[in-house]
Amino acid sequence: MKLTKFLASAALTVGLATSAMAQDKTKVGFIYVGPVGDGGWTYEHNQGRLAVEEHFGDKVETVFQESVPEGADAERAITQMALQGADLIFTTSFGYMEPTLSVAGKFPKVKFEHATGYKTAPNVSTYSARFYEGRAVQGHIAGRMTKSNIIGYIASFPIPEVIRGINSAYIHAKKANPDVQFKIIWAYTWFDPAKEADAATALIEQGADVILQHTDSTAPQAAAEKAEGVITFGQASDMAEYAPAPRVSSIIDNWAPYYIARTQAVMDGSWQSVMTWDGISAGMVKIGEISDAVPADVKAEALALKDAIAAGTNHPFTGPLKKQDGSDWLAAGETADDGTLAGMNFYVEGIEGDIPN
C-alpha cells in the first residue's frame, strides 16, 4: 500500500500543481526506516509530522515514505521526494547519512535534515536527541531493580548513538548496583519484531531480568510479558500499552517542536544549516511515567537524577571513568565533551565483549 499510496499522492499533487494552485504551500517530506505503526522510533517521527500538519494547517503539505531500507535504495526514495517538489526533507535514520548528502548535492534549493548523523552541508542540517540522558535514568532503575544482576541489552547497529546508550546505562546501573553485569546482543536491524523477540527471549533464558532495547518495535516488551518477573523500558516511544509491567518507564523522543520550528524557518527563508543536539532540558527527550512496579524510593532517585541532568548539574558521563581497556578517559569530576560523545566507539570499563566493527 505504501508505495501505491505514495505514487497516488504523487500523481495527485502533480495534478494539483498543474491546475494552478498549491504554489504557496510548503511541502515537507519524511523518509522513515520502519512502518509508522512500529510503536517506537518511526511512530514518534510520524507524530512529529502530524504535529507539523496540525500547526500549519493549509500552509503546509506533508508526504512520507515508510520502510525505506538504509543504503542505496534510500537515495532513490529521497531523490523522488525532492523531484516531487518537497521544500524540506527529514531523513530519519542514521543510515541515510550518505544518501542524504548525495541527493542534497543535486538539489541545492531543497533543504535537508538528517537525524542522528554528523555530516552537514550548506543545505543539510543534522539533528539528534541526547538519548543517553534518558539511558542514565533507565540504567539507574535497572541497576536497582535487577535481582539476578544480569541486564540484557538489545542493540541494533554498532554506531556511536547506540554505543553511547549502552555506556550511559551501564555507568548508572553500576553506580546503583556494583554487581551488575550487561549481556549485549547486536540484532543488526532497527525493525524486525520476530528477531527482537527472539533476542529478548535469549537474554531472559540466560538470566536477564531487565531488558533494555535500542530497536524500534514493541516486540521485546511482548516477549518480556510472556516471561514473568522481567522489566523493560519503552524505547523512542512511551509504549504505555505494556505498562505498568513489564514496561516500567520509557524514553520518549519528542520531535514535534523541532519539526515545527524548522518548517517555519523554511517558510521565513531563515533556514540555515545547523547541528542540533538537545536533551531532557530542551524537551527533546522525555522520560515516560515511571510505573508503580518501581518502588517509591527508586522512583524518587530516578526522578532526582532526571532533574539533575535537566538542570545541567549532573552530566551522565562524569569522571572518574576508564575505557574498557583500562586506559584513563575522564578524570574525577571531568565531563565528556560533545565531540567524543558524537564519535563514541569504545565501551567504558566493566562492560564485557567487543564492539563489532
Place this chain on the structure above:
Amino acid sequence: MDLSSINPVLLLASLMVAATPILIAALGELVVERSGVLNLGVEGMMITGAICGFAVAVETGSPFWGFVAAAAGGALLSLLFALLTQFALANQVASGLALTLFGLGLSSLLGQGYVGVKPPHTAKLDIPILGDIPFLGPVVFSHDLMVYFGLALVAAIWAMLKYTRIGLVLRAVGENHDAAHALGYKVVRVRVMAILFGGACAGLGGAYISLIRVPQWTEGMTAGAGWIALALVVFASWKAGRVMLGAYLFGGVTVLQLNLQAAGVSIPVEYLSMSPYLITILVLVIMSADRSRAPASLGRIFHATQ
C-alpha cells in the same frame, strides 16, 4: 565466555518456534511452485494471515479460530493472485510483487485497532508421560500444536508428491502444462487449488509469528520472513524434506547466534550475524549438487488454445 548459561532445552524450544513460520510458509510455496506457478506474494499473504489470525484470536479468545482465520485470510488474498494470473493471464512476477505490497497495506489497515493488544495464550501440548521424560520430554513433546503441524505437513506433502495420484497430476501440470492439458487434466483448476493452499499455509505461518513467536501485532511484523521462505524453496530444490532442513537450520542458527552473543562467545558478532544465511545456503547448495531442477513450467502462463 560462559556457555553454561545457555540452557539446551530452552534453546531447542526457541529453535522450533523460530523455524516454524518459515517452514509452513515455504511448504505452501513449494506446492504452488511444483504446480508451475511462481507466487512472489508470500510476504503479503503472511502478514495478512498474521493480522487476520491475531484479530480473530483476540475477538473470539481462541487461538484455534485465529489460525483458521489466518489460513482463510491468506487463501482469500491468494485468490486475487489466482484470478490475475490464471484467468486474466497476468504476469506472475508482477502480480506476486503487487500482492506483497497490497498485503502489507491491507494488513496495516486491518490492524489499526490491534496495536498493543495481548493475544490469548496458545496452550502447549502437555502429554502426561512422554512430556515427563528428562531432557527428551521437554525437547520433543512439549510444544504448541503448530510445531507438530508443520512437521506433519512436511511428511504429508512429501508423501503426496511422491506417492499419490494428486501429487502426480500436480507435478505433471508443473512440468509441462501443455502435455497435462492434452491428457485431460484441468491445469487451471489444479493451479488455483495449489495457489489457495499456498496462501493458507503462508497465512498460518504469519499467524504463528503474531500469535506465538512475538506475540503481538505490529505493522510489517513479518519483516521479510516471506522472502526467506521463498528463497528457501529454491535452495531446497523444491523438495519438502530439504525445506524442513533449511527452515530448521535457518531458525536454529538464528536463535543459536543470539544465544552465543548473549553468552559472550568470542566470535566476532559480524560473523555470527550472517551465519544463519551463510550456513543455510551453503548446506542446501551442497545438497542440491544432484540433478534436481526447477519445475519446467515454472512461471509460464498457460492458455488452453495455444
